[in-house]
Amino acid sequence: MDLCLPPLVLLLLILPLANPVRGSTDPPDVSALNVMYRSLNSPSQLNGWRSSGGDPCGDDWKGITCSGSSVTRIELSGLGLSGTLGYQLSSLTSVTYFDISKNNLNGDVPYQLPPNADHIDLGGNTLSGGIPYSISQMTDLTYLNLAHNQLHGQLTDMFGSLHRLSLLDLSYNQFSGNLPQSCGSLSNLKHLLLQNNQFSGSIGVLGHLSLEELNIQNNQFTGWIPNKLKSIRNLKIDGNSWSSSPAPSGMSKAGDVSSSTADDGNQNSGMKAAAIVVTVIAVLVLALLLMALVKRRSSASSHYLDDQYSQNRSSTPLVDNELKGSASSIDIKSTEAASLGLTPAPTDAGKSVSDNEFANKFHSRRSTDRPPLTIYSSSDLQAATRFFSSSCLLGEGNIGRVYKATVSDGKVLAVKKIETLNLSGTYDFMEIVSDISKLHHPNMSELLGYCSESGYKCLVYEYQWNGSLHGFLHLSDEYSKPLTWDTRVRIALGTARAVEYLHEVCSPSVIHKNIKSANILLDAELNPRLSDSGLSVFFEDTSENLGPGYNAPECTKPSAYTLKSDVYSFGVVMLELLTGRKPFDSSKPRIEQSLVRWAAPQLHDIDALAGMVDPALRGLYPPKSLSRFADVIALCIQSEPEFRPAMSEVVQVLVRCIQRTSINKRTGGDLTNSHSTRSEDSDGYY
Numbered sequence: 001m002d003l004c005l006p007p008l009v010l011l012l013l014i015l016p017l018a019n020p021v022r023g024s025t026d027p028p029d030v031s032a033l034n035v036m037y038r039s040l041n042s043p044s045q046l047n048g049w050r051s052s053g054g055d056p057c058g059d060d061w062k063g064i065t066c067s068g069s070s071v072t073r074i075e076l077s078g079l080g081l082s083g084t085l086g087y088q089l090s091s092l093t094s095v096t097y098f099d100i101s102k103n104n105l106n107g108d109v110p111y112q113l114p115p116n117a118d119h120i121d122l123g124g125n126t127l128s129g130g131i132p133y134s135i136s137q138m139t140d141l142t143y144l145n146l147a148h149n150q151l152h153g154q155l156t157d158m159f160g161s162l163h164r165l166s167l168l169d170l171s172y173n174q175f176s177g178n179l180p181q182s183c184g185s186l187s188n189l190k191h192l193l194l195q196n197n198q199f200s201g202s203i204g205v206l207g208h209l210s211l212e213e214l215n216i217q218n219n220q221f222t223g224w225i226p227n228k229l230k231s232i233r234n235l236k237i238d239g240n241s242w243s244s245s246p247a248p249s250g251m252s253k254a255g256d257v258s259s260s261t262a263d264d265g266n267q268n269s270g271m272k273a274a275a276i277v278v279t280v281i282a283v284l285v286l287a288l289l290l291m292a293l294v295k296r297r298s299s300a301s302s303h304y305l306d307d308q309y310s311q312n313r314s315s316t317p318l319v320d321n322e323l324k325g326s327a328s329s330i331d332i333k334s335t336e337a338a339s340l341g342l343t344p345a346p347t348d349a350g351k352s353v354s355d356n357e358f359a360n361k362f363h364s365r366r367s368t369d370r371p372p373l374t375i376y377s378s379s380d381l382q383a384a385t386r387f388f389s390s391s392c393l394l395g396e397g398n399i400g401r402v403y404k405a406t407v408s409d410g411k412v413l414a415v416k417k418i419e420t421l422n423l424s425g426t427y428d429f430m431e432i433v434s435d436i437s438k439l440h441h442p443n444m445s446e447l448l449g450y451c452s453e454s455g456y457k458c459l460v461y462e463y464q465w466n467g468s469l470h471g472f473l474h475l476s477d478e479y480s481k482p483l484t485w486d487t488r489v490r491i492a493l494g495t496a497r498a499v500e501y502l503h504e505v506c507s508p509s510v511i512h513k514n515i516k517s518a519n520i521l522l523d524a525e526l527n528p529r530l531s532d533s534g535l536s537v538f539f540e541d542t543s544e545n546l547g548p549g550y551n552a553p554e555c556t557k558p559s560a561y562t563l564k565s566d567v568y569s570f571g572v573v574m575l576e577l578l579t580g581r582k583p584f585d586s587s588k589p590r591i592e593q594s595l596v597r598w599a600a601p602q603l604h605d606i607d608a609l610a611g612m613v614d615p616a617l618r619g620l621y622p623p624k625s626l627s628r629f630a631d632v633i634a635l636c637i638q639s640e641p642e643f644r645p646a647m648s649e650v651v652q653v654l655v656r657c658i659q660r661t662s663i664n665k666r667t668g669g670d671l672t673n674s675h676s677t678r679s680e681d682s683d684g685y686y
Helices: 007-018 027-039 133-137 181-185 262-301 304-315 335-340 353-368 378-384 429-437 469-474 485-505 542-546 563-579 595-602 606-612 623-636 647-667
Strands: 064-067 070-075 097-099 119-121 143-145 150-154 167-169 174-177 191-193 198-201 213-215 220-223 234-236 393-396 400-406 412-418 447-453 456-462 520-522 528-530
Touching: 027 070, 378 400, 378 412, 378 447, 378 456, 429 447, 429 456, 469 520, 469 563, 485 520, 485 528, 485 563, 485 623, 485 647, 563 595, 563 623, 563 647, 595 606, 606 623, 623 647
Parallel strands: 070 097, 097 119, 119 143, 143 167, 150 174, 167 191, 174 198, 191 213, 198 220, 213 234
Antiparallel strands: 064 070, 393 400, 400 412, 412 456, 447 456, 520 528
16 A cells, blocks of 8 residues: 555544544533524524534534533524524533523523523513523522513512522513512522513512612502612612502602601600500410410310311312321222222212311302403404414314413413313203302312303413423423422322312312323413313213323223222323323334333332333432332222222322422432432422
């Protein structure tokens, strides 16, 4: 072989060897930027970017800065970009600076942004929706700018852990409601810009902050300006409804810059001291009277509350305190149930009078303390949904479609347009509306109104900003995941409480007939809201509405569907939460296509169970909580309906799962991969 090669050829051969690290950008960063590029409609102004593969660090993609093989900064301000930001930003774990401001981005703020960023700027776009609750976990954040968008809704209590935040700019949006209490935890906040929104209520929560700039102009705030805030050099408060009455102690009216004389101050101090003495004496007298009253009643009623609690616990869906043991004295029908403290559901005949009376009173009370339903005209709903445009379509079921609707006052709703009224018996649409209007539970989607006109039968519900559980678990192209183990258990618990309410509080009991992950909606804080309650009259053949994998084995004909069939469907949802798999997946090997058939034999095998867990959890879960969760699933999906537990018993065990997780967090133990400091964030996300 002739080794006398031309110098240019030798140079071309040597150069790649001299720079071996070129082209070694971390694969998760590459994948996330590929998705982002496609979601931005593959804009030509992003030089070097690609929709698949590529080397952002080695090829100098526009706006990308790297350190080694990791992307650390993304700066794409003012480039005329459109589209959305995609769903994989949480993979950009080394990005600390993220600026996509002054573009034409639309859609919601992505649920998960680069998790370790300290600078986020999305201002000057057309983003809609609310602020994702996952921001509450971004503890490194120092700068957050969401100004000049179309964001709306109320702020949730998401600021408690953002102790480093220095600037928060939410100006020129459509936010409403009171400022959350966690705003008072922003100990390093210097610049707070809330102008030109629709915030209301008091700003007292800001009273202890050491701000250098506060702009709250053109909102609907009321009350007084705390004295400490009045000393801010850059303070803008015009355009609100400040109180003209005398300010409470420690507060001052907006615009009142006068001070009291020394004599007035001494006089006020004396009056305040006297008032305090009188108040203390009154409180002491009242306390003594209450102690005497309690002592008198203690001997006669010391067991009454305990007994009443024991009788009625299975009928109380909203119990948040720790539940201990089973309240039923009925014999356990299986050794599995006995090991969990579960009992079969009591029959109607076995219910005590006090149980039924309690259920009736609870149901009646909850039915009357809600505002009346709003009656919408078809023209109202047409305008709110752009004439039921496909661009507003949220989902489609066998009885109709659901649309996102924005009504004239800016409120966002979900409208279920019923396409068929093949009702059984003597039911008509208004009877259905009346029945649904009586159902109220914190974990159920609330009916707000309806439309009943020729050709238009619609049910109007509150809109849930985080879509459905099905989306989070199975639609990775549209949702960011994963949900943490703690969040999954809490979603299961909230849903179980809603079903318990339908089964054991409502009188007569309400069978849901459509429990599946697509009907478990998630609000801004990922609390579950069970939808389609009260619509069982439409679901004669549950195999059609539930879809494959959810239907209990006994449901070979409509009349066979019972409360215990709902329990089975709920057990399948729990399996989805455990495994991340669909109830039926034809893309899997034949033996794994049916989730229940594949999973049921493995639920009591510790080693097999660990292999079934959703890989997205990355092994971050408490093993004992996982085992207890799996035991409940095994009972719920039993083929014999009589051996499935009552929903009140399922609630009890799920509460203990939550307690187990909480104990582990406090002690730092019993977590697989417990060395990870981000293993279980209490508010939901990695």
